Amino acid sequence: MRFIDVMHFASGSLRGSRSRTLLMILAMSIGVAAVVVLTGLGEGARRYVVNQFSSLGTNLVIVLPGRTETAGVGPGMLLGQIPRELSLDDAQELLRSRAIARIAPLTIGSSQLSQGALNREVVVLGSTAELLPVRHMKMAQGQFLPAGDIHDSASVCVLGSKIKTELFGKNQAVGEWVRLGERRFRVIGVMASQGESMGFNTDEIVTIPVASAHMLFNTSGLFRILIEAKSRDTIEAAKRDAEAIIVRRHHGEQDVTVITQDAVLATFDRILSALTFAVGGIAAISLSVAGILIMNVMLIAVSQRVKEIGLLKALGAPALQIRALFFAEAVLLSTIGCIVGLVIGEAGVLLIAKLYPSLPVVAPWWAVLAAIGTSLGTGISFSVWPARRAARLDPVTALAGR
Amino acid sequence: MIDLQKICRSFMVGDQRVSALQDIDLHIAAGDYVSIMGPSGSGKSTLLNLIGLLDRPSSGIYKLDGGDVTALDDAQQARVRSEKIGFVFQSFHLVPRLTAAMNIELPMILAGVPPAERKQRVADLVANYGLEDRADHRPDQLSGGQRQRVAIARATSMHPAVLLADEPTGNLDQTTGKEVIDLLEVLLEQKVTLIMVTHDPALGARAQRQLHMVDGRMTDE
Numbered sequence: 083m084r085f086i087d088v089m090h091f092a093s094g095s096l097r098g099s100r101s102r103t104l105l106m107i108l109a110m111s112i113g114v115a116a117v118v119v120l121t122g123l124g125e126g127a128r129r130y131v132v133n134q135f136s137s138l139g140t141n142l143v144i145v146l147p148g149r150t151e152t153a154g155v156g157p158g159m160l161l162g163q164i165p166r167e168l169s170l171d172d173a174q175e176l177l178r179s180r181a182i183a184r185i186a187p188l189t190i191g192s193s194q195l196s197q198g199a200l201n202r203e204v205v206v207l208g209s210t211a212e213l214l215p216v217r218h219m220k221m222a223q224g225q226f227l228p229a230g231d232i233h234d235s236a237s238v239c240v241l242g243s244k245i246k247t248e249l250f251g252k253n254q255a256v257g258e259w260v261r262l263g264e265r266r267f268r269v270i271g272v273m274a275s276q277g278e279s280m281g282f283n284t285d286e287i288v289t290i291p292v293a294s295a296h297m298l299f300n301t302s303g304l305f306r307i308l309i310e311a312k313s314r315d316t317i318e319a320a321k322r323d324a325e326a327i328i329v330r331r332h333h334g335e336q337d338v339t340v341i342t343q344d345a346v347l348a349t350f351d352r353i354l355s356a357l358t359f360a361v362g363g364i365a366a367i368s369l370s371v372a373g374i375l376i377m378n379v380m381l382i383a384v385s386q387r388v389k390e391i392g393l394l395k396a397l398g399a400p401a402l403q404i405r406a407l408f409f410a411e412a413v414l415l416s417t418i419g420c421i422v423g424l425v426i427g428e429a430g431v432l433l434i435a436k437l438y439p440s441l442p443v444v445a446p447w448w449a450v451l452a453a454i455g456t457s458l459g460t461g462i463s464f465s466v467w468p469a470r471r472a473a474r475l476d477p478v479t480a481l482a483g484r
Numbered sequence: 485m486i487d488l489q490k491i492c493r494s495f496m497v498g499d500q501r502v503s504a505l506q507d508i509d510l511h512i513a514a515g516d517y518v519s520i521m522g523p524s525g526s527g528k529s530t531l532l533n534l535i536g537l538l539d540r541p542s543s544g545i546y547k548l549d550g551g552d553v554t555a556l557d558d559a560q561q562a563r564v565r566s567e568k569i570g571f572v573f574q575s576f577h578l579v580p581r582l583t584a585a586m587n588i589e590l591p592m593i594l595a596g597v598p599p600a601e602r603k604q605r606v607a608d609l610v611a612n613y614g615l616e617d618r619a620d621h622r623p624d625q626l627s628g629g630q631r632q633r634v635a636i637a638r639a640t641s642m643h644p645a646v647l648l649a650d651e652p653t654g655n656l657d658q659t660t661g662k663e664v665i666d667l668l669e670v671l672l673e674q675k676v677t678l679i680m681v682t683h684d685p686a687l688g689a690r691a692q693r694q695l696h697m698v699d700g701r702m703t704d705e
Contacts, residue, residue: 403594478533
C-alpha cells in the first residue's frame, strides 16, 4: 500500500466521524496552546525583570556602606549608625582602578521643595554629572548636573518630569528658581519621564550636586556608589578593585558591601526560568491527558469499526497494514491538533502582549518544540495499543461484527 | 487448484470442544462451479472461511495451486488472499463512508496498484456492472442489488482465481438475487473458480458440483 494512500484512507476515516475528530483535535490543541501561553507568560516575566535591571544601567557594581552578610538591611542601618561612612574621596579614589569606567556617588534624603506658593515634600538625590550615563537616564529639557569638581556645591537642580509639571505646569522651568529647604536652586534641566524602575520613581525626584546635598542634609556620607565597569568581562575585576581600594582607605577594615547587578540578575533569572519550566510542565500534563483521550477514542473507534477491519483483512490487508492505517489516523489527529494548538497559543500570546504591552510575552523556542514533541509523542505512543488491537482481530469474528 | 486433505476444525465453547469440520477431503479444479449446501450450523461457512484463508484448520493440509498454505504466516496468507481470492458476502460488507467507486478500488489500494491503473480498472468495472450513474453514491444510497454488484466488482478487481460467495442472495429478493447469480456465473467464462454457500436448493442446483454438509461432514456429492 502506498504511503499517500495510507494517509488518504486515514484522513477519510477521520472525516467519516467528524464530531469525534473535532473533539480530539480540540483536546490536543488546548494542551498545546496551554504550554505555549503559560511558558510565554513565564518567559515574559523573566524578560520583564531582566529589562528592568538593565534599565538601571549596564555592567553595574554597587558599593554600600556597612558589612551585611545577607542581602537584608543590617541593624546598624536601621539605627542610623554606619560603621564608617563612605566619603566623596572614597568614591573618587575608585577611579584609579583600570576596570572602572565611571562612578556616580549617591546621597539621598527628603526635603521641602517650594516655588512661589506651591510646595511639596520631595526625595532629593545628590550625585554628579556621571549619574546620567551610568543610570541610562535621559533629559527632556536643559542639561544635567555640570561636570567638574566633586566638592563644588553649585546651587543648581534637575527636576523629575512629574515635579516639573506640578510646579510649573506647561510653563518653562529651566532658568527658574526653586527653594529646597533653606536654599535657593536654579533649575537647569528637566528629566524625561521614565516611569518606575525597580520601585524607584525617577519622575518624582530632584537631583542636585552631591556636595550641595551634603550641605542641605548636613552629612558627609554617601548612600551608595554606583560603579560602571568598562565591560562585561571586567565586572568581577571592578568589584575586587572597589573592595580593595575602600579597604585600604578604611585602614584595612572591610566595612562596605559590594554587589554586582549581574549576581542579582542571575538569581532572578534562575528563579523565573525554574518557574517557567514548572508552569510548562503542568501544561504538559494536560497534553498527556489529551494523549490518553486519543487512546480511549481510538479504542472505541476500533470496536466500532470491527466489521471494516474484518473486511480489510478479507481483502488482503496484512496485520501490519491495518496497524499502519490506525497509526496514521493518530498521527494525523495529533499533527492537526498540534498545529491548531500552536496557532491558538501564539494568538493567545499576541493577545496578552496587546493587553499588557509592558510584559514581553514570547513563548520560548524550547517550549514550542516541547509542545510539538509531547503532543505528537503522546498521540502516537497512545495509539500503538489500539492499532495493535485492531491488527490482531480475528477476521472471521470481525466480519460477523462480534 | 484447491486440495483439502483430512481437514478438521474445532472450537472451544466454554470448556467443551465442538467440531465444526471433521475429516474433510475435497478437491476442486480450476474453473469449477461448486455449491455447498446444508442446514445452518453444518459447517459450510467455516469451510468457506478456511478455503478463503480467513481461518486456519485445527489439523489437516490445505494446498492451493499446489502449495501448502496452512504453513504460511499471516502476512503471506494476506498476500495470497489479495492476489488469488475474492469474497462476496451475504451482507455486502461495503465501507459506508466510501463511494461505490472507492469501495471497488479498495483491494487495489491495499495491494499498492498504481493510481492510474486503479482508475482505469475501476472505470471498466463500473461500466461492466452497470453502475455508471451510481459510482459516486455511498452504499446507503444504493439498492440491495446495486450494493451486491459493487461487492462483486470489488471482489473481481484483483482478478482472483477463486471467488467465494457466502449466501450472496441471502439479503436480496428473488429477482435481484437471480441477477446477482447471473453476474457471478458470467465470471466462470473467465476461468474463475466459483464456490458458493447457500441453503437455497434451487440456487445450489445450478452448480456443476453440489456438496452437501451435515454436522461438519461431507455427506455426498
